[in-house]
Amino acid sequence: MHLIRGREYLARIQNFKLLGREHDLERISSILIRKSSNSLLLTGPAGVGVSILPLGLQAAKELPDTPFDIIVKKLFWLNTDSLFSSGDSNKINDEFQRMLKKLVQTPESVLIITDTYNFLEAAHNTGNSHFMNAINNADKSKDFQVILEVRDEHLSSVFKWNSVISEMYTLYDVAEPVGENLTLIVNHVSESLSIHHKIAIDATAIEEAIHLTSKYRDSLGLGGAQPQRAISLLDRALASYRQYAHKHHPKIADLTARIANSTDETQRLELQNQLNIWERDWGNLKAEISKTYQYQRDAETLRFQLQDELATLQEEESNNLCPESSAVKTFAQLTSNGFDSPAQANIKEKIHQIEKEIATNAEQHKKLVALANKDLMLTRQEIITEFSQISGIPSTKLDENEVENLINLEANLLSRIFGQNDAVKHVANSVKVAKVDTMQESGPAVSYLFLGPSGVGKTEMAKALAQNIFGDEKSLIRFDMSEYMEKHAVAKLIGAPPGYEGFEAGGILTNSVRKNPIGIYLFDEIEKAHPDVFNIFLQILSDGRLTDNIGRTVDFSDIIIIMTSNIGQPYYLNPGLSDEEANNLATEELNNTYRSELLNRFNGRENILHFKRLPPEVIEKIIRREITKLNDSYQTRGLEIEMKDSCITCFCKDHYDLIRGARGLPGYIKTNIRPVIVNHILNSPNEKGKFCAVYNTERKNFEISFIKK
Structure with a gap:
């Protein structure tokens, strides 16, 4: 039907x-x-x-x-x-x-x-x-x-x-369930998963599955949305855990580890006795399970053979009783449909007996498996291990305490963002409020407008936030607003109106947020966008919601929005102005450029942050960080780069350009120093040693020599 x-x-x-x-x-x-x-x-x-x-x-x-x-x-x-x-x-x-x-x-x-x-x-x-x-x-x-x-x-x-x-x-x-509703659904489905795998599931495992699949949304192979992502992770973790536990029982592994860590000889002997008993009993149980499985397989094979034999016998007897040339039916022919021949009855009795034995054996097998799984329970750690296998993110990173991460957020940001201590402190505190405070407010999780000269850490701040909050810089989604200079840019972001070409595709921004409703969105150089685009930003910053061209409402409430602008560049780059004077002049130009209702949406303008020019000592610190990165990268090959502080000072003095900011100096290292290392690796892959980079003040470049170990 x-x-x-x-x-x-x-x-x-x-x-x-x-x-x-x-x-x-x-x-x-x-x-x-x-x-x-x-x-x-x-x-x-x-x-x-x-x-x-x-x-x-x-x-x-x-x-x-x-x-x-x-x-x-x-x-x-x-x-x-x-x-x-x-x-x-x-x-x-x-x-x-x-x-x-x-x-x-x-x-x-x-x-x-x-x-x-x-x-x-x-x-x-x-x-x-x-x-x-x-x-x-x-x-x-x-x-x-x-x-x-x-x-x-x-x-x-x-x-x-x-x-x-x-x-x-x-x-x-249909939006993804969140909070208690999501937990309710996953808890219900986990009951059927537990029955299927015959393994209990700890509540912390369910919590961790929901947490990881909500935080790391780009992981492959877990379905498109919640609750399927969390359910898929639980299912995969149960399958992996079951396979591993049946080979290496957790109790045996625990006793083995305790013996290895014990310093008390009496305790070691007691633990060893327990281990011997467990290994013996576990080995016997596995042998019994294997025996019932083998019997089941052999019995089913025999049943299939007997069924084939019965079918052949029935066909032969039917042909013998009803030859095509016979016109008169005998008593045997008339009764053949209601009675089995002795041979048929014998085979059917054997099949019936085997089916009873198969059912009995299956029940015994089920009890033995239940006994084997009795002490097994899927815990939070198994979820982390499985997710690490899927995503490639180290389990140590996944196991980090988020509360500690928030507590240490300012320190972690300062390890990457140099010379912008005030901005870092402000961002760290506002993110903590957004993550912990329970007050319900409209708008995105938090929104910022970063002003300041190029190459002083605005984009780096966005990347550092993505790394520290969401565990991966890939959670940062960047929009270059120079691509939205035309009047039709609004249609690109939220989708074309009905009847226009591309209506079916939806908008770039709305589709992205529907796919990644948790993360950081960076809108770079917003002054280049068409003025109509700011009507969309006004709605996002005010309500935290946006309706696309198809009529779907997109939620920005879990999104961190960062906008950057080049407004006020001449003031920031003017060495004759103090930081405070440059900030005031840039703010005045900002007020003349944008409507006050837009600027007020950045937490009453409190989240409009000015990034300072970087002094020479900070620029030198950035170069030392780049050299440290190089040494960390090539350490496994037995190579290191040595650059004295005096050389770094001279190099920064000659090459630092206010217009390019800090970006120019790492670029010089990538272009002029890293090729020397790479060529050495290609020509002498097994040769270990140290590269000494000495700065030539006349030629204004580095002269690099290699000292073999």
Whole structure:
């Protein structure tokens, strides 16, 4: 049947229970009972649970407090594969028309298409592209309602297939569950995972799975969105842990480690006795499990052989009793359908006996496995280990205490950002407030506007924040605002209006935040953007929300926004002005350039920060840091670079340029010093030693010599 009734469809889902989605269910219910625009287009990223909501709607019909307007709705799921399985265009069309007729004849019917993209593609490939138009016409005529389910990545393609969809259906964007709702869902699903793997799951493992998959969103192989990411991580961690624990039982590993660390001989002997007993019992248990498994495999093989033998015997006896030339049936022929021959009965008895033994053995195997898993429990550490394998992030980094990271944030930033102590302290404190303070405020998590000369640490601050808060500089997403100088730049950010080319694709900014709703967004050189773009920024900074061209609301509440501007550059670069005078003049120019309502959105202008010119001693410190990085990088090859402080001072004095800032000096090292090291490695890969870099004040360059160890 191409239409599956709701109750039947729900019965196919074992232990279904809708948790943490009450608000979503209430919203789609209210849409379905409207008079107009009462059909739905459900969309969301893969793994977020788009298909769960209609199932929840069906399940809610059985609850006593569900509104009658929803109870009377008759839900039908379309079996797309069944409808198009024949490949015959005419037959498919006939079956489709019968399906529509049934929906029209059923009062309060709702058609649910679980994968609209697949449906449209199958209809097109079989020459039935008109199917969607027929469904739309029926919806328009109020014959029945429709719920279309579309994944985010297919939404633009669906709109291209049928442009009327975006106008006719009420778009409902299914957002990722967060907080208690996310924990509730993952806890519920983890129960079925625990039953499948036969291993208990500690509450801390679930918390860590949610934490890691929410913080590190770009990790591969874990699904597109929550809760699927956390569920996938738990499933993978359970599989890995089960395999490892059955080879190296945690209790045996623990006793072995305790023996190695013990200094008391009496204690060591006692632990060794315990270890011997555990190894013996564990070895015996594994042997018993292996024995039951082997018996099961052999018994099933024998059963298949007997079934084949029975089938052959039945065929032979049937041929002997009913030869084609015989016109008269004997008593044996007349009774052959009701009685087994002695040979058949004997084989069937053997099969019956083997099946009983298989069932008994399976039960014994199940008990032995349960005994083997009795002391096993998936903990937080196994989650960290598995996630480290997936992401490539060292487990030591994943295991860092976030509270300690916040406490040490200022010190960590100062280790990378030199000469901007006031700005670093301000940023560190405001980030701590955003992360810890429980006051609910509109707008993004925190927003900054960085002013100052080029190459003094504005972009480096953004990178350092990304590294210290989210564990990876890749969590920093950069927008070069020089690419948004034209009037149509707004359409690039939030998507083109309906009817214009590119409408289906959505906006660059809104799509990015939907994909990465937690992170740091850097908008570089905002003064180059078209003035219309600032209307969007005003909404983001004020409400922390933005609606794209398709109608989806994008949430910026967990985003850190950093904007940089070159306004006031002449003042910052003027050596005749003090830092305070340069800041005041730059602020005056800023006030003349931007509307006050925009500037006030940066925490009442408190988060508009001025970065200072870097004095010579700070520039020298940056060069020493670069040399330290080089030495750390080549240490494994037995190579090091030596550069005396006097050489660094002379080099900085000759090469530091206020206009280029600190960027020019590391660039010189990359261009002139690193090639010498690399060429040495290529020519003498096994030769270890020290490179001595001496600065020539006349030629204004480094002369590098190599001393072999």
